[in-house]
Amino acid sequence: MKSLNLLLFVVLMLSALFLVRTSYEARRLFAASERSQNEAARLESDYQRLVAERQAQSTNIRVEKAARERLQMRPISPAVTQIVQSSTVAASRGGVRP
Amino acid sequence: MKMPRFKQGNKATGGQRAVTYASSPLLASKTPLWRSRLLVALVGMGFCALLGRAAYIQLISPDFFQKQGELRYAHTLELPASRGQIKDRTGHVLATSVAAPSIWAIPKDMDATAEQKRELAKLLGLSNAELDRKLSASTKFSWLRRQVDNDVAKQVKALGLKGVFQEGEYRRSYPEGEVAAHVVGFTNLEDNGQEGIELAFQRDLQGHDGTRAVLKDRLGRVIEDVGQRTAPRDGREIELSIDSQIQFFAYQRVRDAVAQHKAKAGSAVVIDAQTGEVLALANYPSFDPANRKNLTGNQLRNRAVTDTFEPGSTMKPFIAALAMDSGRVTPSTRIDTGNGTISIGGFTIRDTHAHGNMSVAEVIQKSSNVGTIKMAMQMQPREMYDMFTQIGLGQKPKINFPGAVTGRLRPYKAWRPSDQAAMSYGYAQTASLLQLAHAYTVFARDGELIPVSMQKVTDPVGGTRVFTVQTAQAVRQMLQMAAGNGGTAPKAQTQGYSVGGKTGTARKLEGKVYSTSKYRPWFVGMSPINNPRLIVAVMVDEPSAGMTYGGDVAAPVFSQIVQQSLRLMNVSPDLDVKSQIIAKTQAADAERDDL
Numbered sequence: 001m002k003s004l005n006l007l008l009f010v011v012l013m014l015s016a017l018f019l020v021r022t023s024y025e026a027r028r029l030f031a032a033s034e035r036s037q038n039e040a041a042r043l044e045s046d047y048q049r050l051v052a053e054r055q056a057q058s059t060n061i062r063v064e065k066a067a068r069e070r071l072q073m074r075p076i077s078p079a080v081t082q083i084v085q086s087s088t089v090a091a092s093r094g095g096v097r098p
Numbered sequence: 099m100k101m102p103r104f105k106q107g108n109k110a111t112g113g114q115r116a117v118t119y120a121s122s123p124l125l126a127s128k129t130p131l132w133r134s135r136l137l138v139a140l141v142g143m144g145f146c147a148l149l150g151r152a153a154y155i156q157l158i159s160p161d162f163f164q165k166q167g168e169l170r171y172a173h174t175l176e177l178p179a180s181r182g183q184i185k186d187r188t189g190h191v192l193a194t195s196v197a198a199p200s201i202w203a204i205p206k207d208m209d210a211t212a213e214q215k216r217e218l219a220k221l222l223g224l225s226n227a228e229l230d231r232k233l234s235a236s237t238k239f240s241w242l243r244r245q246v247d248n249d250v251a252k253q254v255k256a257l258g259l260k261g262v263f264q265e266g267e268y269r270r271s272y273p274e275g276e277v278a279a280h281v282v283g284f285t286n287l288e289d290n291g292q293e294g295i296e297l298a299f300q301r302d303l304q305g306h307d308g309t310r311a312v313l314k315d316r317l318g319r320v321i322e323d324v325g326q327r328t329a330p331r332d333g334r335e336i337e338l339s340i341d342s343q344i345q346f347f348a349y350q351r352v353r354d355a356v357a358q359h360k361a362k363a364g365s366a367v368v369i370d371a372q373t374g375e376v377l378a379l380a381n382y383p384s385f386d387p388a389n390r391k392n393l394t395g396n397q398l399r400n401r402a403v404t405d406t407f408e409p410g411s412t413m414k415p416f417i418a419a420l421a422m423d424s425g426r427v428t429p430s431t432r433i434d435t436g437n438g439t440i441s442i443g444g445f446t447i448r449d450t451h452a453h454g455n456m457s458v459a460e461v462i463q464k465s466s467n468v469g470t471i472k473m474a475m476q477m478q479p480r481e482m483y484d485m486f487t488q489i490g491l492g493q494k495p496k497i498n499f500p501g502a503v504t505g506r507l508r509p510y511k512a513w514r515p516s517d518q519a520a521m522s523y524g525y526a527q528t529a530s531l532l533q534l535a536h537a538y539t540v541f542a543r544d545g546e547l548i549p550v551s552m553q554k555v556t557d558p559v560g561g562t563r564v565f566t567v568q569t570a571q572a573v574r575q576m577l578q579m580a581a582g583n584g585g586t587a588p589k590a591q592t593q594g595y596s597v598g599g600k601t602g603t604a605r606k607l608e609g610k611v612y613s614t615s616k617y618r619p620w621f622v623g624m625s626p627i628n629n630p631r632l633i634v635a636v637m638v639d640e641p642s643a644g645m646t647y648g649g650d651v652a653a654p655v656f657s658q659i660v661q662q663s664l665r666l667m668n669v670s671p672d673l674d675v676k677s678q679i680i681a682k683t684q685a686a687d688a689e690r691d692d693l
Binding site: 030051059061064075076077078079080 | 191195273319671
């Protein structure tokens with residue numbers, strides 16, 4: 001009887017220690033996941049910002065200016081356009097009419 | 099044994115040793131038993147009271163302390179939802195939310211040195227005096243700068259100042275800037291739409307913040323989730339009918355025309371004749387929606403939608419169409435315009451030139467006031483009124499856009515003969531440029547009026563019939579003549595695409611009289627004429643560099659916009675173009691075989 005009590009006591013102590021350890025581990029993991037989530041949110045908002053910045057760098061105004069001034073390009077006109085007529089393409093794409 | 103001896107000793111050495119307490123008479127008397135019992139009882143009662151209190155706090159009424167405890171470690175965090183993006187029809191972003199932290203301070207907690215304050219002011223783009231003013235406004239809370247750039251926020255954080263904090267906020271970013279400013283609009287600091295699409299679709303764009311209950315430790319770190327978590331709902335994405343490239347062209351051409359003709363302002367509307375989608379809606383002067391300092395109402399006005407004017411000659415084709423539809427005339431019916439003057443109800447109306455006897459088609463081509471009045475005066479006022487109403491004049495445009503105006507169309511019962519005559523050539527009534535462009539869909543769509551839309555349309559649209567197919571086609575031929583050589587707007591012609599349209603030039607009202615020096619020229623037209631794809635309306639306000647007629651000022655803008663837009667939309671030219679390239683027929687054949 002006495003040894004059984006002792007055994008149960010030891011088991012209880014071990015279980016208690018294990019509980020302490022598990023809850024510590026749970027908190028640690030929670031903190032880690034929290035950190036990762038914050039990081040993910042930060043990166044996501046950074047991404048959005050960079051997309052917006054990239055777009056601000058590639059607006060029509062900028063592209064047109066660069067094309068005209070730096071690359072010496074000029075707007076195309078029907079006179080320098082060759083139209084490829086194809087009834088099948090027109091039918092499948094819907095947008096181009098012969 | 100010792101006691102008696104001690105007592106004896108005391109007696110023997112009394113006076114020499116200090117320890118005399120044993121001989122205190124108080125000790126000599128016996129302690130009554132009740133005293134010790136009372137003490138035990140009091141201590142016991144004390145314990146009982148504590149136990150009772152503990153039981154009360156923990157078992158019977160734990161709410162108060164539990165609540166107080168929770169206040170100290172449980173927190174509800176807000177999970178911010180982001181506002182929906184606004185995109186054009188090709189997926190190009192016109193408005194998006196980016197993180198922009200706001201900097202705030204608790205002034206009484208700040209212990210920054212003068213040097214640090216100077217640095218902070220410099221980072222925030224404030225003068226030292228401004229920063230001091232903000233800090234002295236309140237001791238508890240003060241915004242230093244709302245919505246700064248991310249980099250600035252990082253640098254402020256790096257300063258490590260006590261009492262200075264950051265709050266995560268979002269700011270709208272408008273990559274297209276001034277080009278689409280009037281369409282997209284903008285939001286205020288609280289992320290609520292104030293103008294344009296941002297205002298019109300506020301309910302859809304707006305996100306709904308979520309919440310999350312957590313436990314925090316004494317250092318403020320989140321250690322556990324408790325209770326339910328409400329996920330944030332992001333705002334819906336809005337896909338507009340606008341094509342940012344066409345929008346850009348339209349804006350650029352209008353801007354150039356305003357500069358060239360030293361005008362006050364200009365607008366252009368481009369509508370897809372097949373779907374009723376607004377592909378571009380440009381106004382100049384414009385503004386940068388991201389930087390709205392020193393903004394004037396002049397820049398803010400979306401003239402194409404909010405400004406009304408007398409539509410003038412652009413109304414004449416509708417009168418001709420009504421006259422043809424009711425069987426009163428055919429395109430070749432001759433009308434005698436005499437010497438180019440006519441008197442109605444005491445008013446004399448003149449043509450710019452005397453054209454004599456001409457056909458209905460020529461009346462439109464030459465824009466004869468007298469010819470149009472002669473057609474209109476055969477009609478009942480009611481007929482004209484019904485037709486005007488059907489094409490949307492005097493009606494609020496069914497478009498989800500703030501500020502769209504109704505224009506003025508008086509009820510036909512109040513018309514005098516001179517009013518009816520004036521309305522036939524577009525005076526005594528008002529409409530916006532958008533309404534005019536919309537009305538012209540009846541000609542482009544073989545007599546049907548289709549609704550216009552600012553959002554992308556995927557399903558085929560149905561219209562309401564106003565004129566017969568034959569009438570609409572006949573009017574299109576007249577419009578082509580008007581934009582051709584011998585018409586009023588040969589400058590509307592493009593390379594490769596057939597066009598048709600009508601000019602208008604109205605003198606502006608100054609008080610109650612028409613100005614002799616201030617004009618408003620415009621042009622509404624469509625292309626390609628046999629199967630119209632685009633309707634473009636252009637208006638320039640008060641050109642002052644010599645040229646004032648719609649055919650000289652607005653028609654060239656129309657021509658450039660049409661040419662570029664149709665090319666962008668992959669519409670092949672319907673007119674022969676003298677090619678400047680040597681056709682590589684072999685290569686083209688090979689390509690055709692591949693497809």
